[in-house]
Amino acid sequence: MPELPEVEGVVRSLGPAAIGRTVRDVAISDTIIKSKSEAKEAILKNISPEEFTDRMRGMRILNVTRRSKYIYFHLEKEGVPALLVSHLGMSGAWFAVADLEDVTEDKFRRHVHVVLEMEDGGLLVFADIRRFGELRLIGREADHPPLLAMAPEPFDEEAEGHFLELSASRKYRDKPIKETIMDGHVISGCGNIYATEALFRMGIHPARRTSRISMERRSELFRAIVEILAEAVEAGGSSISDYRNINGEAGAMQDRLQMYGKKKCPACGSPTKRRTIGGRTSVYCPKCQH
Template sequence: MPELPEVEGVVRQIRPVAIGKKIADVFVSDTIRLSKTGGKEAILKKIEADSFIEKVKGAQIVSVERRSKYIYFTLRKEEEYLLVNHLGMSGAWFYVGSLLAIPEEKFRRHVHIVLTLSDGNVLAYSDIRRFGEMRVLADESDYPPLLLMAPEPFAEGALQHFLDMSESPKYRNKPIKEVIMDGQVISGAGNIYATEALFRMKIHPKRAAQRISRKRRTELFGEVVEILLESIEAGGSTISDYRNINGESGGMQNRFAMYGKKQCMSCGSATKTLKIGGRTSVYCPTCQK
C-alpha cells in the first residue's frame, strides 16, 4: 500500500501539470458503474458515477495537496470543494496524452477514472485491485475520519502528539508497531516504514508502547521522520504496483534493511515474521528486543 512518501511523490508531480487547468471531460469505467448497480462502492464512495461526472466536469484545479496518505484536489466551479483520493493497495495516477501512453498494460486495463484537462492531456486513475477511494466533499467534515488524522509527522507538535497518544489508555498496551501504523498516532507511516524504523532502533515490533521509555520513543519518532524523508528523496518504494505519474518505480526498496528480508543485514540471523495489526511484521529475533 502506498504510504506517505509515495503519495507525496505523486502529489509533487501532479501539481505542475494540473494546477490552474480545467477538467474538460470526465470518464468513469463500466466496472465502477456495475459495482454501483450491484450495491457495492468500487472507488467512488457515496456518489453515483453520473453525479461524480456532473460535479467534477468543468471545474478548475486550484491546488493539489497531500494529507497523510490522502490526495486533496481543491476544485472550483461556483465555489471551492474537495476531491479526496486514497490510493488503496494499487492505485496510480498517470499524466499522459492518451491512455495508450500508459507504460504498462496491467495499468491500462484497469483505468477507472479519466480527467481530461484543458491542455488536451489526461490524468488517468488506474487501480488494479480497486481498493482505492474517491470522495467529493464540501470540506473535510463531510467525511469525519479525515478529522481524526494525526498531525503531519514533519509538523510542529507531531512528536508531542505521538508521545501523548502512545501513553494514552487506548494505545499504551498495544504493540509499538501497531501504534506507529495507526494514522491517528502518526500520519502516513504504514507497515514498510514502521518495520524499517523499528529495526534501526533495535526495538521488537510486538513490544508494548508503555514498555519503551519516553526517551526511546522520542528517538523512534525521529527515525520514523528520517526514513519518511529519505524515502521521499528516493522517489518512494515500489514493492509491487506503485508508480509515479510517468510510470516510473521508486528507489527506496533498494535501501531496505529489514522489510522483506530473509536474513538480518546487521547480524546475519534469519528473520522472523508475525502478524501485528493485521499486517505481516518482519524482524530480527537477535537484534530487536
C-alpha cells in the same frame, strides 16, 4: 499499500501536470458503474457516477496537496470550492497522459477506472488494479470527519507531542509498538514498510508492548520514523508491488531498505523472523531487536 513517501512522490509529480487546468469531461469505467448498480462502493465513494461526472465537469484544479496518505485536489467551479480526496489503496495510480495508450504498463491500462479529460487537451487518469482505492468528492475536509481525526503531519512541530500523548493513553499503551505506530491517528503516513525500518533502526521488537518502552525511547523512535520518512521522500518512495508515480516511474527507496522483506539481518546475519501484528506481516531480527 503506498505510504506517506509514495503519496508525496505522486503529489510532487501530479501537481505540475494538473494545477491550473480545467476538466472538460469525465469517463467512468463499466466496472464502477456496475458496482454502483449493485449498491457497492468501488472507488467512487458516496456519489453516483452521473453526479460525479456532472459535478466534475468545469472544475478548475487550483492545487494538489498531500495529507497523510491522501491526495487532495483543491477545486473550484463557478466560485464554489470543492475537494477531491484520493486514496491509492493497494494498487491505485495516477497518470498524466495525452492518450490512454500512453499508460505504458498493461496492468494499469487494463484497469483504468476514471478519466478526467482536460479542456486544454490530455487526460488525468486514475487506474486501480485491485480497486481498493477511492475518490471522494466533497465540499471541504470537514465534510468527511475521519479526515479530521488523522494525526498531525509527522514533520510538523506538534507531531511528536501528539505521538507521545496518544501512545501513553489507555487505547494504545497495551498494544504492540508496531501496531501503535502504524495507526494513522497516532502518526500520519507510517505504514508497514517504514514502521519495520524504524523499529529495526532502533533495535525494538515489533511486538513489544508500547508501555514497556520508555518515553525517552519513544521520542527517539518517533524521530527515527521522521528521519526514514524524509529519506524515503527524497528517494521517490519504495516501488514495491504496484506503486508508480504519474509517469509510471519507480522509486528508489526499496534499494535502501534494511529489514522490510529481508530473509537475513544485515547487521548480524541471523535469519529474520515473521509475525503478524496489527493484521500485517512484521519482519524482524530476533537477535538485534528486543
